[in-house]
Amino acid sequence: MLTDRQLLILQVIIDDFILTAQPVGSRSISKKDEITHSSATIRNEMADLEELGFLEKTHSSSGRVPSEKGYRFYVDHLLSPLRLSNQELTTIRQAFKDRMMEFERVVQKSAGILSELTNYTSIILGPEIFETKLKQLQIVPLNDQSAIAILVTDTGHVEHRAFNIPVEIDHSQLEKMVNILNDRLRGVPLVKLYEKLQTEIYDLIEIHTDQHEHAYSYLQAALLDEHQTKLYIGGKTNILMQPEFKDLDKVRSLYAIIEKENEMADLLRSDEQGVHVRIGHENPFDAMQNCSLITARYTLGNEQAGTIALLGPTRMEYNRVISLINVLSKQMTETFRGWY
């Protein structure tokens, strides 16, 4: 167990390093107001903290740098909840004030705010689209050959896809089919759409239109979009401003990861309620081992949920960032609650 003095020193060292990105020496610590002891005493304590694995040296005569274990301890035990500044709060309030009604906008804006306020990169995972249910299907003919299928879900999400109209099918038949589909598919989760189409709808179409084979295959093509859960990214270039990423290779490999939407989505999906912090090697990807990832879930009033995350160097302003992400995820949840 650490003594109070050790706790204090560890905290001051990590705070300092987070601010300056420079290894922290005993003398600079001893000069701080909250520290009353001499540099020699600090040196002794630092040696102990290093032995315990909370601090590291970059070389034998350098100052100390927090280890991952140090950060972990800092996050778990040394973080005093921070009141956000007025400026930060108003930025958030302001953004949510003008009643945005689209989910996408809210999320995009949130990602923007988050990266702007923190100078890190924000990543927001949209809610699992495939769980949303079909509200309405519309087909808008553009001309004789093509039409647009528009799909509205109960969350107000809109997907659309253009497709060719087979020449054998005229407008009245198309309309008939759309009516059938709306009758039968309303309320069906998107993920079940295909299945339902296979089992129930085929027969119905067969009865009502003569060109059923043809119509069916075109319908399939029109409806079977990927329904992929979307990733919203803000401040991707903020990574470049962090001194730990002055090496371009690191930047590149980190970008490579971020761009792998599926893997990022899986990573973000995994967490439970509340704010979570993944430090360095706690992240699964090699390129993220100098990074920390802060995540929080938000919900959409119904059972659906998404994740809001912030990616930065392990030397991260945990205090502020955690408060921010906490406030923002709650604000998002709050905003969405009214909708559904």
Next chain:
Amino acid sequence: MLTDRQLLILQVIIDDFILTAQPVGSRSISKKDEITHSSATIRNEMADLEELGFLEKTHSSSGRVPSEKGYRFYVDHLLSPLRLSNQELTTIRQAFKDRMMEFERVVQKSAGILSELTNYTSIILGPEIFETKLKQLQIVPLNDQSAIAILVTDTGHVEHRAFNIPVEIDHSQLEKMVNILNDRLRGVPLVKLYEKLQTEIYDLIEIHTDQHEHAYSYLQAALLDEHQTKLYIGGKTNILMQPEFKDLDKVRSLYAIIEKENEMADLLRSDEQGVHVRIGHENPFDAMQNCSLITARYTLGNEQAGTIALLGPTRMEYNRVISLINVLSKQMTETFRGWY
């Protein structure tokens, strides 16, 4: 006027520099197969070419580097049309083979291909949306308080916006209004929508619904999206791979420009038909003075057009890039022609 030998030497020097990014010395040129003269002769010619402003030195005893004037001359007079490799052609063909029907997809994919094949950053300006005409307006009620307005244009572009339904208006009234709007607004260019709403529609609504004031203001909010012309960017991080951008400050300032959508859009909008090359200071922005921008217009069958562009260092593979962008813009035009 330049002699044939000077032309040859200039070409060889620029070709070499584009390949290696290193200042080119007289000896390395004299060793090339196509050059039969000694390094001393080359040196004399190089001195002349420098005096004429086509070449520069980085310092008094360095090899030569093309000046902007040199690149300009190279692009205007020394470029032999290049046959694209089979690999490049198949990449493009492949991408356009699976019949994508949405404009957005085609453009997004094109941006991807272009940046992938060139390792530069591709920027595609969508067609001027506000010139497209309204095809159909739909309103899908989500629940008692909210609905989604969906707007389909004649080009198959879909925009949607959620809005609150005023409590005073019930579904049948809403439906009536939508019918009126569709009758009156079909075929109206998006840019005129607002105007038309002001002048013609207001009276109509007044006649048909009792809650016209209320309904009207909500309609306005629902319909008046920004209709902004979109910018599609591919391979933004490719900039990092160019040796001329190992200085992060340059990268940052370039990113800053690219992210200013409006200014980029204006820049891309300006060009006429055909492939255009802007070298270094021919670009308006400070951050782009080490860059060249290659642009070409594509059209949508009707009168509408957009721009496809490629941004890289002035030391650019002009030959290949120009061919590529040429082929791709034609392919896009070709693809769209069938649609409208």
Next chain:
DNA sequence: TGTTAGCACTCTAATAAAGTGAGTGCTAAA
């Protein structure tokens, strides 16, 4: 027994000095 002053020691980072090599310009001869 905990704290601290003092000192030798270590290692980085900055600066200076010396050497290397690619490249140039000029001259004179072919």
Next chain:
DNA sequence: TTTAGCACTCACTTTATTAGAGTGCTAACA
């Protein structure tokens, strides 16, 4: 007109030197 030859330039690399920040250890002190 071309080219061989040579002196010269300048960036880049290597090596040395120094300054400074920091450590660990010891011995004295409260």
